[in-house]
Amino acid sequence: MLKLIATDLDGTLLNERGNVSEENAEAIRKALSQGIQVIVATGRSYDAANQPLQEVGLTLPIISLNGAKTYSQDQTVLRDKPMQLSVCKRIQSICEKEDMYFEVFTNKGIYSISRDDFKQVIIDIMITAHPNISREELHVAVDQRFQDEKVQFTNDFDHLFNDLDLSVYKILAFSLSDEVLQRVRNQFEEDSNVKITSSGSINLEFNDPQAQKGIALSLFAKSMSIDMKDVMALGDNYNDLSMLTLAGRGVAMGNADEAIKKQCDFTTKVNNEHGVAHAIEEMLKEVNV
Known part of the structure; x- marks a missing residue:
């Protein structure tokens, strides 16, 4: 049973203009309304990650800087992994x-x-x-x-x-x-x-070696008593691989490198065609059968 969705931003949730499409935003709202948690996992800093979410009215927990800092929905720092x-x-x-x-x-x-x-x-x-x-x-x-x-x-x-x-x-x-x-x-x-x-x-x-999206996501899921087999992760690049391979449902974007796609369970549409929304809708169909 899927309980948590983790999505990258650039090349994934964001289109080429750096925006969250209304289709993607609506799909996230739909998942949230069905009790599925959603978290962003990005290489961006918190402020740069939060801005495009706020533009479409989404307030979500954020794994920032590739897993170096994890923030709760209310901006509390949950985890902090600086470099030497x-x-x-x-x-x-x-x-x-x-x-x-x-x-x-x-x-x-x-x-x-x-x-x-x-x-x-x-x-x-x-x-x-x-x-x-x-x-x-x-x-x-x-x-x-x-x-x-x-x-x-x-x-x-x-x-x-x-x-x-x-x-x-x-x-x-x-x-x-x-x-x-x-x-x-x-x-x-x-x-x-x-x-x-x-x-x-x-x-x-x-x-830092402990600052990886997969590690941060696993710890976040554990804090919510969610098993990684009940997590869907979406991404397009090599800094996403650690979470794509750990999640029970790893989804590569259509615009991802072939090497990324080969290590994932599914491939969705490209980011400019609302690939995140498509992946969420496909997943919800299975959950709601």
């Missing part, structure tokens, strides 16, 4: 050596080294994903990214990482070179103090 600062310093050193742009997600906000670099990365991402996008749409998307994540800028990460009151939850690094991405991955292959995933073809996401 010594690991953060090593990531910084390697990313700088490889000339990678990176962002640091902390308890004191999100830090980046250069606004211009940041904008160029987002522009490159948008052009890669949507080659026909207009210049106006491009600038709106870039401005929205700043607004959503409230990025601060610093030229001194050494000082930042020496702050004993700092908690780092995720480091997100970008490169347009597959060789660079793989080279950086390889340098952390033997490091048991960091978990590397990705939420796109040009990024790496660094977290």
